[in-house]
Amino acid sequence: MDKEQALFAVSEQGSALIEKLVLQELKEFEHLKVLTTLRKSNKLSAGEAAAVLEIALARQKAIKSGKFIQAAKMFFTRDALEQASGEKITAHRRKRFQTLADSLGEDAAIVDFCCGIGGDSLALCPVGQVTGIDLNEARLVLAKANAEALGLSERFEAVCANVSQVTSANLNHLHPDRNYQLAFFDPGRRDEQGKRIFKAEAYQPPLSTLKNWLSKDGPPHLKGLAVKVAPGIDYDELKQLGLDCEVEIISENGDVKEAVLWFAGLRNPEGTLSNVTRRATLLNGNTHISYDDSKGIPKLDCQKPRRYLHEPDGAIIRAGLVECLGAEIQAFKIDNEIAYLTSDSISNSPCARSFEIISSLPFSLKKIKEELQLLNARHLTVKKRGSPIVPEEFIKSLALKKGDGEDLTVILTRVKNEHTAFITRAI
Numbered sequence: 001m002d003k004e005q006a007l008f009a010v011s012e013q014g015s016a017l018i019e020k021l022v023l024q025e026l027k028e029f030e031h032l033k034v035l036t037t038l039r040k041s042n043k044l045s046a047g048e049a050a051a052v053l054e055i056a057l058a059r060q061k062a063i064k065s066g067k068f069i070q071a072a073k074m075f076f077t078r079d080a081l082e083q084a085s086g087e088k089i090t091a092h093r094r095k096r097f098q099t100l101a102d103s104l105g106e107d108a109a110i111v112d113f114c115c116g117i118g119g120d121s122l123a124l125c126p127v128g129q130v131t132g133i134d135l136n137e138a139r140l141v142l143a144k145a146n147a148e149a150l151g152l153s154e155r156f157e158a159v160c161a162n163v164s165q166v167t168s169a170n171l172n173h174l175h176p177d178r179n180y181q182l183a184f185f186d187p188g189r190r191d192e193q194g195k196r197i198f199k200a201e202a203y204q205p206p207l208s209t210l211k212n213w214l215s216k217d218g219p220p221h222l223k224g225l226a227v228k229v230a231p232g233i234d235y236d237e238l239k240q241l242g243l244d245c246e247v248e249i250i251s252e253n254g255d256v257k258e259a260v261l262w263f264a265g266l267r268n269p270e271g272t273l274s275n276v277t278r279r280a281t282l283l284n285g286n287t288h289i290s291y292d293d294s295k296g297i298p299k300l301d302c303q304k305p306r307r308y309l310h311e312p313d314g315a316i317i318r319a320g321l322v323e324c325l326g327a328e329i330q331a332f333k334i335d336n337e338i339a340y341l342t343s344d345s346i347s348n349s350p351c352a353r354s355f356e357i358i359s360s361l362p363f364s365l366k367k368i369k370e371e372l373q374l375l376n377a378r379h380l381t382v383k384k385r386g387s388p389i390v391p392e393e394f395i396k397s398l399a400l401k402k403g404d405g406e407d408l409t410v411i412l413t414r415v416k417n418e419h420t421a422f423i424t425r426a427i
């Protein structure tokens with residue numbers, strides 16, 4: 001979608017067409033017909049019709065996903081919607097911005113580097129005036145339209161520029177009266193074919209771009225910077241880049257969603273001198289639980305599997321805080337390299353799922369199948385950690401008949417380097 005097509009889509013005529021389409025079932029095989037009708041009946045160019053349909057489809061997805069409460073009024077493209085964080089997460093991040101802004105005691109000015117369609121910018125508007133910068137002109141048009149749709153036009157402006165070239169001088173030039181003290185950065189993490197980029201230095205722009213902003217020549221008086229990165233961020237790469245920050249891994253209802261790097265004043269949200277380098281935050285409904293390494297990581301013994309296995313929330317695993325949880329629930333590791341914990345009692349922690357072990361056996365398709373046949377499982381779930389097996393293929397090769405017994409979970413993992421299968425019931 002180019003800028004002109006986006007401008008048409010957010011115009012009165014475009015918006016009305018999008019609203020109508022959103023109410024229809026837009027099956028993929030009918031898209032061509034929809035595009036032809038849009039062109040013929042409304043005299044649209046091919047590009048305008050495609051933009052209208054793309055936004056309508058993305059809006060339908062956004063409404064269904066629940067990422068944005070006001071999705072029905074907003075403008076997305078498919079990619080931009082996928083890249084935007086949900087409102088639960090942006091609200092969680094906003095708290096630190098608010099705390100720091102309050103402590104600075106001035107009306108905050110925030111710069112959102114790589115603002116896309118404005119998901120993060122708009123979430124930060126309650127904290128201060130937001131300037132969103134992006135290279136993609138079409139996305140900026142949608143970001144502006146989103147600000148208008150949510151009644152935030154007064155708090156947000158969209159600027160087309162290459163964020164790699166932002167200096168204090170050109171930000172000052174834009175708004176001599178504003179003191180940009182807070183910043184958010186959300187670099188692109190997909191290549192041109194839409195494939196995920198894993199190396200932070202291959203992000204667009206590369207992660208190290210942020211060093212410009214933290215240096216003396218960067219935007220003036222930057223007191224806090226937060227960066228959204230992939231949850232699989234390589235901690236060694238961060239170290240090699242010399243980035244001194246807290247890494248927060250965030251999960252929502254058990255699914256790991258993203259990692260945030262917190263720099264400078266945003267690193268110490270409560271104004272305390274915090275030594276946190278890793279934090280896991282679990283968002284569940286309206287509550288959140290946080291684990292961090294401020295007190296160090298306890299040493300946890302490896303022991304033979306007991307009656308229960310516990311699977312920590314993915315955020316805890318990715319943040320490298322399994323031992324902290326293990327110490328809290330008085331569980332042991334089953335192997336130094338594996339994130340399952342074990343103990344004689346179930347975990348009441350919302351941060352781990354417990355499974356009661358029915359039997360454990362060295363990995364053998366034949367033996368596992370025999371055991372499962374005896375148990376006559378009604379439904380089988382397969383989980384794995386440290387095992388090369390693909391669960392879907394494994395279930396197929398078991399070729400079990402559906403029984404009338406209980407629902408079972410097979411956990412494929414390694415114990416002291418032995419491939420092991422645990423047949424369990426989820427608690």
Ligand SMILES: C[S@@+](CC[C@H](N)C(=O)[O-])C[C@H]1O[C@@H](n2cnc3c(N)ncnc32)[C@H](O)[C@@H]1O
Nearest residue numbers: 114116117119120134135136162163186188204
């Ligand atoms: C992950 S998306 C940002 C999503 C955004 N935070 C949101 O909530 O919608 C990354 C954005 O970076 C922009 N981008 C990539 N390289 C850039 C650069 N050098 N300067 C400015 N924007 C850039 C892309 O156009 C894209 O919109």
